[in-house]
Amino acid sequence: MVADPVLLQAVAELFPNGVSRYAVGGLLVGLGTVVIYVGTGIPAGASTFLESTLSYVSGQSRFQRYVGSRDWRLVFTAGIVLGALAFAATVQSGAVTTSLYEPGSTGQLYEVAGVTLWTTDVQPWRLFSGGILVGIGTRIGKGCTSGHGVCGVGSASKTSIVGVLTFLTVAIGTAQVVAALGVSP
Numbered sequence: 001m002v003a004d005p006v007l008l009q010a011v012a013e014l015f016p017n018g019v020s021r022y023a024v025g026g027l028l029v030g031l032g033t034v035v036i037y038v039g040t041g042i043p044a045g046a047s048t049f050l051e052s053t054l055s056y057v058s059g060q061s062r063f064q065r066y067v068g069s070r071d072w073r074l075v076f077t078a079g080i081v082l083g084a085l086a087f088a089a090t091v092q093s094g095a096v097t098t099s100l101y102e103p104g105s106t107g108q109l110y111e112v113a114g115v116t117l118w119t120t121d122v123q124p125w126r127l128f129s130g131g132i133l134v135g136i137g138t139r140i141g142k143g144c145t146s147g148h149g150v151c152g153v154g155s156a157s158k159t160s161i162v163g164v165l166t167f168l169t170v171a172i173g174t175a176q177v178v179a180a181l182g183v184s185p
Contacts, residue, residue, distance in 0.1 A: 017102055020099070020100060021100040021101070024100055029146075029150060030150070030154075032044065033150050033151060033154070036072070036076065037151070039072075040069065040072055042069055042072075043147060043151035043152070043155070044076065044146065044147065044150065044151055045143055045144055045146050045147025045148075045151060046076070046077060046080065046144050046146050046147070047138035047139075047143055047144035047146075047147060048066065048073060048147075049073050049074070049076070049077045050135075051063055051066055052066035052069060052070035052073040052074070053070065053073075053074065055067050055070050056070065088117050088118055089115050089117065092116075092117070092118050093109075093115055093116035093117060093118070094116060095115075095116075107119055107120045107121050108121065141163050141166070141167075142159075142163075143160070143163065145164070145167055147160075148160040148163040148164050148167070149164050149167070152164070
């Protein structure tokens with residue numbers, strides 16, 4: 001097999017740290033999506049978590065449509081949070097080493113009960129504001145990047161394809177403007 005050197009150079013520029021970490025992550029996300037879909041018949045997505053959680057405490061009809069699926073959605077979201085904590089406590093802290101992880105340039109390491117953890121340098125108000133904007137966006141877009149990007153595009157949904165193209169265009173544009181303004185964490 002002969003590889004095109006121009007293509008290899010383009011890939012090397014787009015992914016200076018290699019593609020293996022992205023491939024492994026993509027395979028794990030895809031596997032999780034398949035397991036959820038086969039087990040429940042419902043496409044995986046994180047944006048409905050809040051509404052499904054509110055169905056535990058509210059009798060409003062808009063929340064009651066999630067009663068049948070709220071338990072697995074709670075487990076799904078807990079898995080996201082616990083997975084991030086497990087990664088931080090093992091790989092990010094240095095307790096486990098792998099070629100798939102390279103430390104970032106922002107943030108600080110600190111010790112808690114003998115475990116090295118990481119915290120971001122991004123100011124809390126920016127994290128909060130970003131979370132609010134993402135929440136609003138998922139409501140307007142009728143779903144999140146995990147739902148549209150993984151499940152919707154995977155099932156060739158035209159709505160999801162347009163949504164993902166919109167997400168990417170806005171994200172790339174925003175990143176370029178922020179970088180041009182010199183904004184840092």
